[in-house]
Amino acid sequence: MNEHIVTEHIEGTGHAGRKRSLVKTLSWRVLATTDTILIARLITGSWSVGFGIATIEVFTKMILYYLHERGWSSLDWGLEDVDVDAQALKLRPVH
Secondary structure, three states: OOOOOOOOOOOOOOOOOHHHHHHHHHHHHHHHHHHHHHHHHHHHOOHHHHHHHHHHHHHHHHHHHHHHHHHHHOOOOOOOOOOOOHHHHHHOOOO
């Protein structure tokens, strides 16, 4: 028979901080905006239209992505708790 180990939830573990969310937002926007420019260019045949569309969507989608990321960061859903060795934490604090 397996012994059930009760895990303790440590506040802030498994969650992305605001700085991480911001950097992920910016790196994703570079990739996604490049994609938008190329798709708009392919559809319209115009680099000007591609860059025009990208100029607008880069701001709106960056804000939406950041809010989406922060919303997910506030949830515990889908995160697994880890076993905590309370004695090890006393000897070597995490923060």
